[in-house]
Amino acid sequence: MKLDTDAKIVWCPGCGNYSILKAFKNAVGELPQTVKPEKMVVVSGVGCHGKIANYINLSSFHGIHGRVPSLMAGIKLANAELTVVGFSGDGDTFNEGLVHLMHAAKKNINATLIVHNNKVYGLTTGQASATSPRGFRGKSTPEGNPEDPFNTVALMLVAGATFVARAFPGDIKHLTEIIKQAIMHKGFSFIDVLQPCVTFNNTWDYYRKSVYKIEETPSTLDEAIKLAYSSTPTKIPIGIFYKKDKQTFEELVRVEETGIGVEKVLELME
Amino acid sequence: MKLDTDAKIVWCPGCGNYSILKAFKNAVGELPQTVKPEKMVVVSGVGCHGKIANYINLSSFHGIHGRVPSLMAGIKLANAELTVVGFSGDGDTFNEGLVHLMHAAKKNINATLIVHNNKVYGLTTGQASATSPRGFRGKSTPEGNPEDPFNTVALMLVAGATFVARAFPGDIKHLTEIIKQAIMHKGFSFIDVLQPCVTFNNTWDYYRKSVYKIEETPSTLDEAIKLAYSSTPTKIPIGIFYKKDKQTFEELVRVEETGIGVEKVLELME
């Protein structure tokens, strides 16, 4: 199946998004036969990342800013057989719609969320987001961002996500592998992608120097959280932080019965 | 200063909210002279807890569901000298408006949030909230809540709150002390109050048997998180989990300059 579309890609040359797109397409190609591309649905938010829906030849919903997790949840509740992969931005996910992200993780919706975490609002031309470093000079923080960034992996661990990973587009093979595993995971899987934004927050060199691969996925939540907090500017772990089996929300709440009919129900109300 | 109002209290007899109200009034009475009641502002959400604004003879804003942290932030940004205390519900805080809570903690707004965590939607007559235990039978979950509750203390620790505590209204003295310390803390202070709801989730006996006091506040975030996760149904720690000094958001962003005047600015734009 051809995964490219005819849409012209309009990301800046050198943007980390190209590698995310590439890795995702690779991953889809390498997935086991059980995961059929026809049964995949891509959901994206609004931001530079959001355009990705136009570049992948799969069913997709290019939704609105901040609501990717809710759209994924609705789709999974409507048809639990679909493989749903969301793409969202850091502003999208950790600012505008953080509440949805936290609850999708809590519910353990069986879907994958890939966050294009460029630590800046790209499409709106460079404001600080919830993951921008303290001191970041953006258009709304010309004197420097006064806030510390969220520890996104720790947030997801505490929220209850059952698959939590981080990856770097500079290593497409590794990113591909993580995406594959996330999609194969049954439950809510979250990938924090350290995406360089060449225009507003060019972190290629910085990450190239500082990322290292997690050797073994921690076996307890406690250790996973510790690992999440072990990041330093010169040592940033990428890989899978945590993975756990748990019943999915859809399995628990979907009503499969067809019902007894309105006529009969009305009789019960006499 | 008389802290009671003429408003008739309409909580159910036996509700944990009475003790929270009592403890808060005690705390205000015991605060050092530097904290003047005239300079205090109470903010509340919508829910049973929200009515508390009517029962305290201080300036107050009985706002809307889920937005207490944002209202507190606006008030502090407008006048950093005010002592702002928010009261909110678990549905309020961890469902409807979780994004605001997380960001208020992240920003380190210098204000106190007291969550009446009765683990149920009280005022809307008994639905599961984000802190309801799995299996909880409420009006929207007659077959039992399919979700695990959030670990509220861990959430706040990871979000960046600089004062995180839990208390139980069954021990008014302890609760009073915690409220006092939270108010005195410079930065965002959060108190998770294990409030029994006699009508929809009566936990008096359960908590009476299971809470125990934290002996020493952990000195690192890591230990604090561990303590947050140490809770079991028979051993629930109450007290201060974490406390840290950090510059407040207001200090960092308020512009104190009066400006050069519009006329001059227009000249700069020629």
Added chain:
Amino acid sequence: MDFSFIISGMAGDGIKSTSMVAGKMFSRLGYYVFIDNEYQSLIRGGHNFSIVRVSDKKIWGHRRRSELLIALQDYTISPHNEYVDRVIFDSSGFDYPEGEGIPMTAFAKEVGAPTGFRNAAAIGALCYMYGVDIGNLNKIYKDAFGDKAEKDILLAEKGYKYASENLKQMEKVQRAGNPKPILDGNQASGLGAVKAGLKDYYAYPMTPASSLLHFLASMKRKLGVTVVQPENEISVAIMAIGSAFIGRRAMIGTSGGGFALMHEAISLAGMAEMPILCLESQRGAPSTGLPTYNAQEDLKFVLHAGHGEFPRIVASPGDTEDAYYLGGELLNLSWKYQSPAILLTDRYLSENLATCDIDVDRVTEEPLPLYSGDNSDYRRYSMTESGVSPLAFPPDAMVNATGNEHDEYGFTIDTEKESTEMYAKRMRKEEGIREDVKKMDAVRVFGNGTNVLFTWGSTTGVAVEAASEIGDIKVVQIRYLSPFPDWEIEKLEIDKAVTVECNYTGQLRSLLKEHGRINSKLIGNWGGRQFSIEQLAEKLKEAFE
């Protein structure tokens, strides 16, 4: 036969369930019953009351005048005193010399039941007073509570016996027909939607929409509906859009404050052409307002929900049957035209109980405009004359939906010509909707003449009864508010026009001015209460003088 009685007490006394049992006593005998439940936004204490009205003819609203008050708390007597003939009270709770006491609390103690059960004794007494066989009452308890009904039954019998020894009977009530279902407007709307194929219901609790959430949750397996309470209203609306994208009929419910949070999603539904049906039940506003009281203040707010232009379908039911039909009609229209639809109702209709004669099969699940072409070249937004693009859903076809302006395939565009055309395609759907609504009951007309009283929502029922008391008034309920049925308005011969609605500014009146060039007099009310029939009759007399 047409009489009312009131049951009053505090929150926690079970006024609502008591009045429901009392109502069923009569509805099962074939009577029409209407129950107005008034309560405050608190869980224990305060003053709640229900007015139970019983008649052998179809009834639509409450009368303030009642023949009987059953008071469980002393302070709940005086607000009703001037409207009632007799007062029955719990004589082991307090004393009220002018009333007739029943030692309800003492009875509860005697049978070892908590005080909260004592209302069963009152119902037992009522049963005697109206000459109803106590066996009927006991069966109601059994049907409702099964084995747990034992104490209620014991208490009812005690009340019955006590009344038979101490209280004067009222006019006796005979069987008048077959049992009738008794339900609230929200439940009716939900059932109508289920009949039209509803599969997913998403809602965040909010009075007065919550009764639908509770009803569907409790009946989900009997109705075949998945019921989910997401984290907030934004998620509610977006999840429903997710369902719609996959082809599952979804519905959501809320009140004004929650609906305010859904505007962005409504606009997305407009652009992405996703059908969603939202029940918006009005309560006293603005903001938290009067959360448990009636209002009709959100009409214009709802008509213009969501930024930008797109077809919005809005209708408001006038009574419980109507709530059922509109639940079905709107879900079908929403899907046929792939546009958001709003069922705008109000506290009075949403929560009050009424017996009803629903023609269940008047609602059917209408077929969708399905795509039948080659799945490998499916265009979600194919350009058509009607504006309606044939539907397919994943995984049957590759479907691309979006909130951005787009080409036929659903990919983002921003060129002037293509944007202009796609926008017009969406707007053209309004013509089809209009033609369809022309074939439906866009308005309902009651009575004759050239004195015309315009209504919408639950005020309709009260107005019909009030008008019929006065005579010579034609009541016109505007059922569809968008598209606005100007074609019906044009047909009317009007001498004097009056609009009645529960708001301050006269929102329907202003629509009539815009669309129908009708200048009408306004009878408004904005204190959280629906007019009683007597009250409105008075006002109509003045207005049409």
Added chain:
Amino acid sequence: MDFSFIISGMAGDGIKSTSMVAGKMFSRLGYYVFIDNEYQSLIRGGHNFSIVRVSDKKIWGHRRRSELLIALQDYTISPHNEYVDRVIFDSSGFDYPEGEGIPMTAFAKEVGAPTGFRNAAAIGALCYMYGVDIGNLNKIYKDAFGDKAEKDILLAEKGYKYASENLKQMEKVQRAGNPKPILDGNQASGLGAVKAGLKDYYAYPMTPASSLLHFLASMKRKLGVTVVQPENEISVAIMAIGSAFIGRRAMIGTSGGGFALMHEAISLAGMAEMPILCLESQRGAPSTGLPTYNAQEDLKFVLHAGHGEFPRIVASPGDTEDAYYLGGELLNLSWKYQSPAILLTDRYLSENLATCDIDVDRVTEEPLPLYSGDNSDYRRYSMTESGVSPLAFPPDAMVNATGNEHDEYGFTIDTEKESTEMYAKRMRKEEGIREDVKKMDAVRVFGNGTNVLFTWGSTTGVAVEAASEIGDIKVVQIRYLSPFPDWEIEKLEIDKAVTVECNYTGQLRSLLKEHGRINSKLIGNWGGRQFSIEQLAEKLKEAFE
């Protein structure tokens, strides 16, 4: 003198800043300049262009016809070809035989600057072509970039020199007056608000409102305004209400999608009587729509923002000066009447740059209706005839605010009589607002006659110019949309009425129908572009035929 030139290229070529510099070259010589910036929702690539129009008379909009195109990318020539006389292009980037090349990229390399700087060479050439002293241009670069301007200056000089040797000059431009400030509509509105006492600005980024956020953030110390970007629009609006509660004048800004999220807060502001001023800048809708393109599709959406009834003040500026005045007027009105106010603008006015003659002191910070009684018995919602309750703020007095229905002190109530009265108190403020607006320019009238063209927002400017080309048309800009100035409409003598607006349904037209009983013909457009003067003139000719 009245000429235009276009600068085109891709996103990343710095089209916007280049055109700004070019514009300043003329505005500093005392000319009127108008710059229409058209760009796509992407960061690099695509086709962006700016039309820079220069005149010695006040100008209000863009003409499509231009004497010159400066193209930085080859594919950006053809869309403009039919509208321009001469094409200047980067001859070291590509070839265009019909055009006149300047080796801009080569020049950039020569001075060791990145390609992104090459536009300075184009401006240098322009400088020569219009006979402007290169020193003027260099000063503009220095004022903007300080020491970092060096490369720009070198390049400009190269361009100037190259042009002087190779290109034909245009009509020379002489000093025509004093320098004029050049700014966009959002900046003007912000400055008006600052003049009226603005202290806090909260906003979440959203095109086309963001330019105000960026401007205020960059100037915050010069303006004395605290600028905060909260986590989302809900928080934005609520924080502003927090500021208002404490007595600090706050403003917020967003576009339709963000405003959709603020409805709940707007309703809270209505109930709690909290003044907030929101700038809503419209872009192509619904949903994400055409995020960087112009529209006027949110009028009715904004007029009915927030559930329930309460005074909403809505006005829309017609040009940059007007944007300044309304920023001030609305902030003052909002505070005087303790009600939410919305400054409804659009992409065209928000982002386009214009020179303007602002009468700075026409805006003042008007005094508040302050409480002067005994602080120990302050009632935030004291009952008054005007509906306006005197203001006090914490910590001066104990103040209780709420979103629930309330008594004078701000404590929750639900009784019918008291609720009815408090509701009416809020609504009475509408009368005062109406009387105040009657004293302001509720409409602006341009021209004479009985052929009336109704406009709102940025379409006004284009309409005034287009109408004056045809003659015999009176343009009436509806400046205040709520309260709607029916008193002004009534005064008009109308033979033929036309409404022009950038939407499909004719939203202003429908208001005119409701309030003024005026049936007007609609000239609409919904493809994301404002009419050019030529285009509109054509349409006016037809419409008034």
